[in-house]
Amino acid sequence: MSLLRVEDLHVEVDAKPILAGIDLEVRAGEVHAVMGPNGSGKSTLANVLAGRPGYDVTRGCVTVDGEDVTGLEPEERSLRGLFLAFQYPIEIPGVSNMEFLKAAVDAHALGRGEDPPSAVEFVKRARAAASRLALNPDFLKRGVNDGFSGGEKKRNEILQMLILEPRLAVLDETDSGLDIDALGVVADGINAFRDVGNAVILVTHYQRLLNYVVPDHVHVLANGRIVRSGDASLALELEERGYGWLDA
Amino acid sequence: MSEQSNELADLVGAEHAATGREYTAGFVTEIETDTLPPGLDENVVRAISGKKEEPAWMTEWRLDAFGRWQRMRTPRWAHVQFPDIDFQAISYFSAPKGDAPKSLDEVDPELLRTYEKLGIPLHERARLAGVETAAEDAPQVAVDAVFDSVSVATTFKERLAEAGVVFCSMSEAIREHPELVRKYLGSVVPKPDNFYAALNSAVFSDGSFVYVPKNTRCPMELSTYFRINAENTGQFERTLIIADEGAYVSYLEGCTAPMRDDNQLHAAVVELVALADAEIKYSTVQNWYPGDEQGNGGIYNFVTKRGACLGERSKISWTQVETGSAITWKYPSVVLRGADSVGEFYSVALTRNFQQADTGTKMTHIGPRTKSTIVSKGISAGRSQNSYRGRVRMNPGAKGARNYTQCDSLLIGDACGAHTFPYIESKLPSAVVEHEATTSKVSDEQLFLCQQRGIEPERAVAMIVNGFCRDVFRTLPMEFAVEAAKLLEVSLEGAVG
Numbered sequence: 001m002s003l004l005r006v007e008d009l010h011v012e013v014d015a016k017p018i019l020a021g022i023d024l025e026v027r028a029g030e031v032h033a034v035m036g037p038n039g040s041g042k043s044t045l046a047n048v049l050a051g052r053p054g055y056d057v058t059r060g061c062v063t064v065d066g067e068d069v070t071g072l073e074p075e076e077r078s079l080r081g082l083f084l085a086f087q088y089p090i091e092i093p094g095v096s097n098m099e100f101l102k103a104a105v106d107a108h109a110l111g112r113g114e115d116p117p118s119a120v121e122f123v124k125r126a127r128a129a130a131s132r133l134a135l136n137p138d139f140l141k142r143g144v145n146d147g148f149s150g151g152e153k154k155r156n157e158i159l160q161m162l163i164l165e166p167r168l169a170v171l172d173e174t175d176s177g178l179d180i181d182a183l184g185v186v187a188d189g190i191n192a193f194r195d196v197g198n199a200v201i202l203v204t205h206y207q208r209l210l211n212y213v214v215p216d217h218v219h220v221l222a223n224g225r226i227v228r229s230g231d232a233s234l235a236l237e238l239e240e241r242g243y244g245w246l247d248a
Numbered sequence: 249m250s251e252q253s254n255e256l257a258d259l260v261g262a263e264h265a266a267t268g269r270e271y272t273a274g275f276v277t278e279i280e281t282d283t284l285p286p287g288l289d290e291n292v293v294r295a296i297s298g299k300k301e302e303p304a305w306m307t308e309w310r311l312d313a314f315g316r317w318q319r320m321r322t323p324r325w326a327h328v329q330f331p332d333i334d335f336q337a338i339s340y341f342s343a344p345k346g347d348a349p350k351s352l353d354e355v356d357p358e359l360l361r362t363y364e365k366l367g368i369p370l371h372e373r374a375r376l377a378g379v380e381t382a383a384e385d386a387p388q389v390a391v392d393a394v395f396d397s398v399s400v401a402t403t404f405k406e407r408l409a410e411a412g413v414v415f416c417s418m419s420e421a422i423r424e425h426p427e428l429v430r431k432y433l434g435s436v437v438p439k440p441d442n443f444y445a446a447l448n449s450a451v452f453s454d455g456s457f458v459y460v461p462k463n464t465r466c467p468m469e470l471s472t473y474f475r476i477n478a479e480n481t482g483q484f485e486r487t488l489i490i491a492d493e494g495a496y497v498s499y500l501e502g503c504t505a506p507m508r509d510d511n512q513l514h515a516a517v518v519e520l521v522a523l524a525d526a527e528i529k530y531s532t533v534q535n536w537y538p539g540d541e542q543g544n545g546g547i548y549n550f551v552t553k554r555g556a557c558l559g560e561r562s563k564i565s566w567t568q569v570e571t572g573s574a575i576t577w578k579y580p581s582v583v584l585r586g587a588d589s590v591g592e593f594y595s596v597a598l599t600r601n602f603q604q605a606d607t608g609t610k611m612t613h614i615g616p617r618t619k620s621t622i623v624s625k626g627i628s629a630g631r632s633q634n635s636y637r638g639r640v641r642m643n644p645g646a647k648g649a650r651n652y653t654q655c656d657s658l659l660i661g662d663a664c665g666a667h668t669f670p671y672i673e674s675k676l677p678s679a680v681v682e683h684e685a686t687t688s689k690v691s692d693e694q695l696f697l698c699q700q701r702g703i704e705p706e707r708a709v710a711m712i713v714n715g716f717c718r719d720v721f722r723t724l725p726m727e728f729a730v731e732a733a734k735l736l737e738v739s740l741e742g743a744v745g
Binding site: 050052053073074075078079083084086089090092093094095096099100103104107108111143144160164 | 688691692693694696697698699700701702703704705707708711712714715716717718
């Protein structure tokens, strides 16, 4: 059974159509890349999967593990294993990264009917994940994204993914704004996360990240539709010939 | 390792914040009372004094205050609105029937149950509610329980007496320690200080009295728990705390009231006196009934709190967490008279529904090199109005004095208001006065981030508000910090959306 199934998805923002009939199927163990020029609807697709308010689904549906999640609240989708790494992570001053992560982990544990991990156990887990991403342990004590550099914010998104262990991670331009070293660290994090039991959707402009995280499928979005799907070689072709080539 | 324990402490606080619902203190205790009929004149003042078997000087003191009050008018400058109070419709004294209990064993079991229900145990082996899990080695707390107009029990009196510390009801202090009461009562907040202080001076019923002798560190936290129970009754308590030279005391105050449709008046006066090298830390968690969602009922909390740093190097620190009351009008202040004395004010004020708060502080620098710090965190939700009002005054003698003020407002929703009224009066150019202010809003993006990680919106708001208040919570004793975080979460129920 597919982990994620998107069927005939139509989405409007402020009554303006953005997605005009998306069909997409993602199975466990797969990595999909969604590419496309600016304004093609990539970020809208990422956000609407997560249930962000302000995106109106006018037709079609999204199912996770066979369950229709189209009408669910964002936190309900999260508990079903849907994770979004934000393109522009927001700051929450005063709330420490540690406290924020613990609240999230606790909510997920309770959602599964389990006891939340003890504080000691949790701190251990969080520190291990931080060191995997080459983040100083102090990072966990700072306010959520508060005063973080662009690269730190993106690494923080990956940190949250590693700790929450979602079924499906949608990474919205996680590679943008990263220098080459940070890109490597983030890619290592994603590869460490990849598993036969989960799936990743990489939303990206560029081929760059795909050199490190090799996708099983590549989709090209234009004007709110998937205009082309293929394997990893499609991304290389796009890199060489540009998006204009698809219009021909 | 200490780093890790800090993180753990934060997490424990955060976990504790996740429990509790609505206004759980809103119940009524059925108990026979001895209540004066509504109305106020000289005879009522004499009757209160008579019930408490006060000496003539005290009765005269009250009558003098009453005379002054009659010539005063209700203050109108605060940023709050409410209909005129009919002072003749209020009863000025209500006490559980019977003679005052001489020991804990004699306290009416119904009253003990009331405090038990509120999480304030009046037996001496227990600790404040919730403390067991937060810190195994938490210090014990001595409690003075004030029910309507009288103190019904004071715990740990003997153990405190061994250290020379006097902790008793004000009524008892007037009888047992008249020299201290005569010397200091009204010395910090004079009778005609303001309308409500004058009223309190005339009709005050009970409250706590603390005296910590020279070079003594009070061996445990002291606390008073105020409970308004009777209908149509005002509570006018009076608290006086004196820390003699080199003494230290930490004092906590909590308050609740039943849910009633009418507004009830609470007009207290608290006076603190710190002599040379003495330190007083005064913490309040104020949870008076705030009224319902339509703005009906709730307590009018019109309180005068002031401390005098009389001696050199003395220190007075106020911390308040204000979540209750329909209207709060309160400015815990410090008069910095002694050279190098220090005044602090840390405040969290949360308003929601139709609550109104006009609160802040006054720091009056008189002595040289005096220092004051003000940290105020205002949180507004619903249709509430939340104002910070503060005055920093540098008198000509305050050479080298410094003040730092930080005043932050957080808005939840767009129907509420946050206001800041800072007054700076400096008579000498060498004094340093710094003021910083910010206003922020709990944004939809922040909420969405939390939701995307599985955290429900109400829990998310509580977490964000807690983070916003951290600087103030840090100054509270551990058990109160947990209590305060919990209270904020409860008060924020339904504030989202």
